[in-house]
Amino acid sequence: MNGTTPAGEDGLFCPSAQPDVTNGVVIGVVGGSPGEPRVTYLDEPLPVTPDLLALAAPVHPTEVFRMGAPCVRSACQHFEGTRCALVRQLVAGIEPAAQELPRCGLRSRCRWWREEGVAACRRCPIVVTEVPNPTEEMARAARPAGQVRDPRPPHRGTRPEAGPRPP
Numbered sequence: 001m002n003g004t005t006p007a008g009e010d011g012l013f014c015p016s017a018q019p020d021v022t023n024g025v026v027i028g029v030v031g032g033s034p035g036e037p038r039v040t041y042l043d044e045p046l047p048v049t050p051d052l053l054a055l056a057a058p059v060h061p062t063e064v065f066r067m068g069a070p071c072v073r074s075a076c077q078h079f080e081g082t083r084c085a086l087v088r089q090l091v092a093g094i095e096p097a098a099q100e101l102p103r104c105g106l107r108s109r110c111r112w113w114r115e116e117g118v119a120a121c122r123r124c125p126i127v128v129t130e131v132p133n134p135t136e137e138m139a140r141a142a143r144p145a146g147q148v149r150d151p152r153p154p155h156r157g158t159r160p161e162a163g164p165r166p167p
């Protein structure tokens, strides 16, 4: 992340943004298969440009790239109170896809990492921003804030999965 990239109000980035948002960055490349996607993260996020998005043609950029952008907090349907309900729902409803913490250039400024720590990073590689045929679990996790009942107590901090902790 270069020093001139504007961050969200609290300095954090959403790691699953659309390509047309302001100040977006490419954070990873989607590999695997349509049924089992796997994101490989860039060591350094790259600013989204028309030329970069054009590399995805003929498919939609979100099928090829994972993009991040400054978190817009309450302007996002997934934001609830002071936190991201999407990552909370992903951690609650999706099994980890990776045992190791993925190498990721966004981490120091990632909202998901800051809120859910290693539990978020272990699920993040299977998140594709727009999925035509999501699994039932993924579709449920991606519902807007307030539409999924979380059995865990609210704002209980990082899920206790072994691994490094966010700052």
Ligand code: SF4
Binding pocket: 015, 027, 041, 102, 104, 105, 106, 107, 108, 110, 111, 112, 113, 120, 121, 122, 124, 125
């Ligand atoms: S959740 Fe983890 S792996 Fe995903 S973008 Fe954030 S820091 Fe990177």
